[in-house]
Amino acid sequence: MSGTVIIVEDNAMNMKLLDQALSIAGYRTLKSSDGDGLVEMAAGGADVVLMDIQLPKRSGVDLLKELREDPRTRAMPVLAVTAFADPESVNGFLSEGFNQVITKPISVRKLLEEVEQYCNKDRLIPPGQ
Template sequence: MAKRVLVVEDNELNLKLFCDLLRAHDFVTEPVRDGREAVGRAKAFEPDLVVMDIQLPHVSGLELIGQMKRDPRLRAIPIMAVTAYAGRDDEERIRAAGANAYVSKPISVMRFVQEVRALVPAEGAA
């Protein structure tokens, strides 16, 4: 059964890129454009991974990571933060919020896929 990834990203081009990349590597994706819908969609979709933009309108990705990590149904789901913030302090802050991995924009396609595979190994992988 294919692994499921919830992609929370407000930029249409980035959302399409992330979903296309994940689908090309046999993941099922669920795009979320509005961060205010992310927690509810995560509960309904039951992803194996959440790819989370940090700079979102209405609610920050850091707040959403905190909400997910406090929710008993969602806390075990790994979260990969994707953001234009690229400083060391930013990475520490994002990891402290509960993100399991961090990729800076613009993304390296190879690194993006490597980080996803590290968090969600393919079916049958040891």
Template sequence: MSKKVLVVEDNELNLKLFCDLLRAHDYIAEPVRDGREAVERARAFEPDLVIMDIQLPNVSGLELIETLKADAQLKPIPIMAVTAYAAKGDEERIRAAGAEAYVSKPISVMRFVESVESLV
């Protein structure tokens, strides 16, 4: 059975790219454009992995990671953070919030797929 991946990304091009890549590798991709819907959608979809953009409007990806990891039902789900703003110390803050993996944008397709495969 195919693994399910929840993709939280507000940029339409990135969202399409991530979902297309996942589907090409036999994953079921569920797009979420608004981070405010991420926790509710994660509960309903029960993904095997969450891919989380860090720079989201209305809510921080870091806050969402902390919220997901604080929820007993969602805590076991691995989170792969993706961000274009990779400043010194960002990866440490993202991992401290609870993300198991970190990929910077623009993504390397191979690294993206390898990271997904290592987490599910």
């Protein structure tokens, strides 16, 4: 497996879990605890973004909107990583434009399956297209 994954997560333990799981699987990771500079980071050649919803400065939903507004990152797959696992919340995140929702506690197997699916360049299609 290969590809570059941006992890936006403010919880150090979750960041470590995501980083280690992806690194061991052969992915390059870029990390941000608050999403500052995310559009530039993503425009630099990432394949997928894993985005926590509750962040210290802006929500993951707000950061997703910034990515979707920039033509360089509009089509980038963004996966919400959240503890909000009820069907209404999951459907809400999908309707906001996230490509997929990964719920906490994180299943490493499911995480790697999802990331592999979105690192395939043929899948880079914006939601709703």
